[in-house]
Amino acid sequence: MLIRSAVFACMLLAAPAHVAQGITFVAKWGTPGSGPGQFQLPRAVAVDNTGNVYVVDVNNARVQKFTNDGVWLGMWGTFGTQDGQFDGPVGIAIDRAGFVYVLDSNNARVEKFTPDGAFLTKWGGIGECDGQFTQPVGLAVDADGFVYVCDTSNGRIQKFTSEGQFITKWGSWPDSCPPTNGDDVSMLPTSVAIEGNGNLLVTDTRNQRIWEFTPTGNMLTHWGTAGNGPGQFSYPDGVAVDGAGTIFVSEDVNDRVQMFMPGVAFVGSFGSQGAEDGNFTTPIGVAIDGQGHIFVADFGNNRIEKFVGGATTAAKRATLGEVKARFK
Numbered sequence: 001m002l003i004r005s006a007v008f009a010c011m012l013l014a015a016p017a018h019v020a021q022g023i024t025f026v027a028k029w030g031t032p033g034s035g036p037g038q039f040q041l042p043r044a045v046a047v048d049n050t051g052n053v054y055v056v057d058v059n060n061a062r063v064q065k066f067t068n069d070g071v072w073l074g075m076w077g078t079f080g081t082q083d084g085q086f087d088g089p090v091g092i093a094i095d096r097a098g099f100v101y102v103l104d105s106n107n108a109r110v111e112k113f114t115p116d117g118a119f120l121t122k123w124g125g126i127g128e129c130d131g132q133f134t135q136p137v138g139l140a141v142d143a144d145g146f147v148y149v150c151d152t153s154n155g156r157i158q159k160f161t162s163e164g165q166f167i168t169k170w171g172s173w174p175d176s177c178p179p180t181n182g183d184d185v186s187m188l189p190t191s192v193a194i195e196g197n198g199n200l201l202v203t204d205t206r207n208q209r210i211w212e213f214t215p216t217g218n219m220l221t222h223w224g225t226a227g228n229g230p231g232q233f234s235y236p237d238g239v240a241v242d243g244a245g246t247i248f249v250s251e252d253v254n255d256r257v258q259m260f261m262p263g264v265a266f267v268g269s270f271g272s273q274g275a276e277d278g279n280f281t282t283p284i285g286v287a288i289d290g291q292g293h294i295f296v297a298d299f300g301n302n303r304i305e306k307f308v309g310g311a312t313t314a315a316k317r318a319t320l321g322e323v324k325a326r327f328k
Contacts, residue, residue: 022309023270025278026293029070030303034060037072039302044138044191044238044285045295046092046100048115053287053295054100055304056089063089063102063117068289070304076117081107084119091150091191095141095162103149108133110149110164123164128154131166138191138238142198142215150189150202157189157202157217170217185219187211191285193239193247195262201247203236210236210249210264223264228254231266238286238297250283250296257286257296275301 062077091103109124156171188206281300
C-alpha cells in the first residue's frame with residue numbers, strides 16, 4: 001500500500017500563528033496513540049456540509065469524527081474483513097446528504113456509512129476488471145452522487161453510482177480488461193477532487209503531475225514536473241478545491257501544500273518539514289470546508305492541522321508578475 005510511515009510527537013490546540021502566502025495557522029489536534037482523538041497515521045480527511053471533520057486513522061483501522069475545531073465526536077471501525085471493519089482505510093469522501101464513503105484499501109472495497117458510522121453497503125473486490133480494485137487509495141463524490149475511485153495499482157479511475165454500480169473507467173488497464181470510455185493515460189492516481197464545473201483533478205505520483213479530466217474520463221490538461229520548485233512535485237498525494245476554484249495539492253516529500261488558480265497558474269505554497277505549528281511531516285490528505293478553512297492530514301506527525309486565509313486571498317493580491325509559472 002502507498003503509505004510511508006513516520007511517527008512524531010504533536011500537541012493539541014494552540015494559539016494562531018502566521019505561516020506564509022496569506023495562510024494563517026489556526027489549530028491542530030491529535031497525538032500518537034489509539035485512544036479517542038489520537039492517531040496512528042491519519043491519511044485522509046473530509047468535511048461534511050455542517051463543518052464536521054472526518055479522518056481515516058490507518059493503523060487504528062477506524063474513522064474518527066470531530067467538530068470543525070477538533071473536538072472529538074465519535075469513531076467507528078475495527079480491524080477485519082466484515083461489514084464496517086477495515087484493513088487499511090486510506091480514503092474518505094462525504095456526499096451532499098452526509099453519507100460517508102471509506103476506501104478500505106487492503107480489502108479492495110468501498111464501504112458506505114451514515115454520518116454516525118452505521119454500515120449501509122459495500123462494493124469492490126481484488127482484481128483488475130470492472131468494479132474490482134488493486135490497492136485503491138483515493139476517492140471523491142460529485143454533486144450528483146457519483147463516486148470516483150483511484151484504483152491505484154491498476155493505474156486508473158473508476159466511476160460508480162452511490163450504491164456501487166459500475167459506470168465507466170479510464171487510465172491504463174490490462175489487455176484482459178479493455179477500456180469502456182475515456183483516454184488511455186499512464187498514471188498512478190492517488191487522490192481525486194471535484195471542481196465546481198464537475199471536472200476531476202487527479203494526483204499522479206508516477207509522473208509527478210496533476211491531471212484534469214471530464215466526468216467521463218476525457219483528458220483536458222495536465223501540469224507539473226518532478227522537483228521542488230514552484231509547480232513541481234515530489235509525490236503529490238492529496239488534492240482539494242475551494243469554492244472559488246483554487247486548487248490545493250499536498251506533497252509527501254516536499255512537505256508542503258501548493259496552490260493553483262484555475263488554468264493551472266501557480267499562486268504559492270505553505271509548509272515545510274518539521275513538527276512546529278504550520279510544519280508538516282508527510283502531509284497527505286487535504287480538505288476545505290464551506291468557510292474556506294483548510295484541513296491537512298499531517299500523516300507523519302499524527303495530527304490534523306487547520307489553516308485559514310487560503311490561496312484565494314493570496315491570488316486576489318497577486319499581479320501577473322507575481323504568478324510565477326503556468327504548467328501544462
